[in-house]
Amino acid sequence: MAYSAEISRTSPTAILFLLDQSASMQDPFGGAKQKGDAAPSKARVLADTVNKLLQNLILRCAKEDGVRDYFHVGVVGYGQRVQPVVRPAAEYGVTDTLIPISHLADRPLRMEHRVKEVADGSGGTTKRRVQTPVWFDPEAKNGTPMCQALDLAAQSVRDWIDLHPHNYPPIVLNVTDGEATDGDPLRYAQQLRSYATDDGEVLLFNIHLSESEEAAVEFPDAIAEVPPDEHARLLYQMSSTLPFSMRAAAEQEGYRVTLDTRGFVFNADPAALVRFLEIGTRPSTLR
Amino acid sequence: MKISPDITFLPKQGHSREEYEDAFAIADETWPRRFAVADGATESAYSRVWANMLVKGYVDVGPDADEIASWMDERRAAWRTFVKAQEQDMPWYSAAKVHEGAHATLLGCTFEADGFWEALSIGDCCLFQLRDSELITTWPFTDADAFTNMPPLLSSQESDKPADVQWMSGSWEAGDRFLLATDAVASFLLSDGRAKRFARPEVNREALIATARAQGAIRNDDCTLLVLTAEAGS
Secondary structure, three states, rough: OOOOOOOOOOOEEEEEEEEEHHHHHOOOOOOHHHHOOOOHHHHHHHHHHHHHHHHHHHHHHHHHOOOOOOEEEEEEEEOOEEEEEEOOOHHHHOOOEEEHHHHHHHHOOEEEEEEEEEEEOOOEEEEEEEEEEEEOOOOOOOOOHHHHHHHHHHHHHHHHHHOOOOOOOOEEEEEOOOOOOOHHHHHHHHHHHHOOOOEOEEEEEEEOOOOOOOOOOEEEHHHHOOOOOHHHHHHHHHOEEEOOOHHHHHHHHOOOOOOEEEEEEEEEOOOHHOOOOOOOHOOEEEE | OOEEEEEEEEEOOOOHHHOOOOOEEEEEEOOOOOEEEEEOOOOOOOHHHHHHHHHHHHHHHHOOOHHHHHHHHHHHHHHHHHHHHOOOOOOOHHHHHHHOOOOEEEEEEEEEEOOOOEEEEEEEOEEEEEEEEEEEEEEEOOOHHHOOOOOOOOOOOOOOOOOEEEEEEOOOOOOOOEEOOOOEEEEHHHHOOOOHHOOOOOOOOOHHHHHHHHOOOOOOEEEEEEEEEEEEEO
């Protein structure tokens, strides 16, 4: 059965984020703009969300003896440039886009100190200072070179698969608020998804951040569910169906899923973005 | 009468003994005799410590339904003391992780001298009772399909949701055998009459488990099986 390889320190999987950093990411989410709120930009929300997710992924891998490398992780931004935005410390000598997660854990860009209310163990709450790691800051400039980003992702996963041919295949999560400005991304997406390990093809999931107050279309299982919009349908076609473990995670979040459900969300608000990333990074049980 | 324990435990394939996160405890010197197994969750840190606190706490106290809430409070207080002692000079992820708490399943069984037994379970460890080589109790699961990746767990942190504790009791007599197993072995024992085979005194349980694991019949997880034999004598 595909997508059933055990994920362990000796058999990690890879998770690669592709983040739109085009100029339009300076705008707030669609609904917020129309209400005239002083809402944060999409770029800010996205950076905060992905930094938080990296933190959670590290915590899933953290044990008393350190961080176990269940995942190799990469974050590529595409806007003014197409490049990795998260890099490990120079002493690791790693130049790959996909980095063992323990290397990220050891060296965030900076630690922010925040005060958090936590349970005090006897029914009340107490304030505790927590350290919050930040790996990258928001950016929003120029066009949307999505094709170049998908091409860089394809090179990265191909190299990674050469070294890990039997592992759970890489997962690529693409977050965008607009149309590609450098060509037809479907071709690049098909190329990326054609790479495979013994356990299955590379998974590509896409999420489109909202421009309007329309409700999000989350995890559709037929193109008829997607708005009759060329861009939306293109992203749907680019997206892989969810493997078993992620269907289970989606069901737990209350979504109705079928074997045809795709890892795709159109017109997402910030909450839908969080759910999408959470479901898309649940490949299977860690061992 | 006495209850003689025999323990078999194996860490996950590819893991060292230090990384084994199941736990077991035995108190077979005086009545009531108490035994427990637990399975510390892989995704929490210091799960082994928490699982050990639970099994030791069980065999020391043997809480009943009236005492279980205060018993849990005491275990959680012990956990907080442990965490405080660890807090110095931790990297950020260890500090965050330890504050998330640890989680484990637990199965404990108490035997009274008068032939009564009572067990408690949180999660998916299983108890099997055999008499004259026939299986007479299979609890709390009777079907290998009942296992999921998300069993109820006992958390080291206070929770608004009360722990999902189940209780069972019965009688025992000389010659009875009990098997207490953590989830991977338990789900394996639930099919094809394996519990009966594993209860036989002459079998090499470690070899059987290792073979089953190599064949993929037991999933790669920590494995713990405590076999108890009720015998005449002291």
